[in-house]
Amino acid sequence: MTDFAGIQRGELAALADDLGALDPRQWRSPTLCADWDVEEVVAHLGSATRFTQWRWIRSMVGARFDPDVHNRRRLEEFRGATPQQTLERFRQVGPIVLPVKSSPFGLSEVIVHAEDIRRPLGLRHAPDAAGLLAVARFLAGRDFAVKSRTVVKDLALRATDADFRAGTGPEVNGPLSSLVMAMAGRPAVLADLGGDGVPELSRRLGR
Template sequence: MTSLSEIQDRERSALVDDLRALTSEQWRSPTLCDTWDVEDVVAHLGAASMLSTWGWIRSIVGARFDSDVHNRRRLEEFRGATPAATLERFAETGPIGLPSRESPAGLGELVVHAEDIRRPLGIRHEPDAEGLLAVARFFAAKDFAVNSRSLVKGLRLIATDADFRSGSGPEVGGPLLSLVMAMAGRPAVLDDLSGDGVPVLSRRTAGVR
């Protein structure tokens, strides 16, 4: 069985390969991640990979528990002088290790933010199936970096392309990657989904940043 940290390494390498082909204009393109452009998201991922659990605690306490301040400080700390420099720094990082290198949380952070970048740019990528399934199960079971479990509470999630079933209630069905992105609060993927639970999920994600 491939470890989740090894899957992270492969997914990071695949994202780096996609990003090497971007134009300067594309680096400034909007993403699915609030007001961040492509370089912002890459710098955020790179910064996350450099933080230990205690480093994260010190950072969030120093930001007075304001996650926006924490994220912006770490993002700016990681960013290079140019998008190309930021990308090279990101290419040399290791797995995101919060709360541990083998937790699905770090892989989920990478998978979601990679899709935040790729989807608006029209870049298609199929994440590692085993890793994506681990992320989906984690998101459905826990509120960690995102309130994923709360977003889908009382809903029945069914993947149409993987062996994933979770919860009970009104049904939400669709590709596993779209279900993962929906659990991460990305309303842009709701058109990929079907079922009588989609309007409920739409209302819940409307205010998610």
């Protein structure tokens, strides 16, 4: 069985190392995650590591099941007075355990949000290969937190750098990390992808 928690720890530590090299201006840089800057994505990811199932449910009930309200409240709770304090808190986090420790969902959150930060900053990182492959299969197979399966319905995905294929229909091909980011709803990676299914995927992602 794949040790998703262990892989998460490695990916979280690698991200923390990259964050440690940022200057104050870069902490305010935009990311691929909606309108959040780098510190907000870090705080959001850090807050996700604190959830138990019951704490998540209580937070969602308190937010009247509005995920935007829930996410904003929890990231502000995690965020420090300065980016450096936020980073110090982030260095202490453990893996995301929802919905269960054996699920690749937590790893998908870590990999996607790390790329949300790194790509606009021009930072390169190769995620754990087995972990990335498991995340790709997870996102292609179900809608959970994001509508990843819906986004690629009736499209054939093929990684050009890994043993990954999923779905049938017009093909979308490219690096596995870019396919993962596309399934997570990030249109910025469309330039990395090829195949006759890209126009339809682009339409679905709002481009």
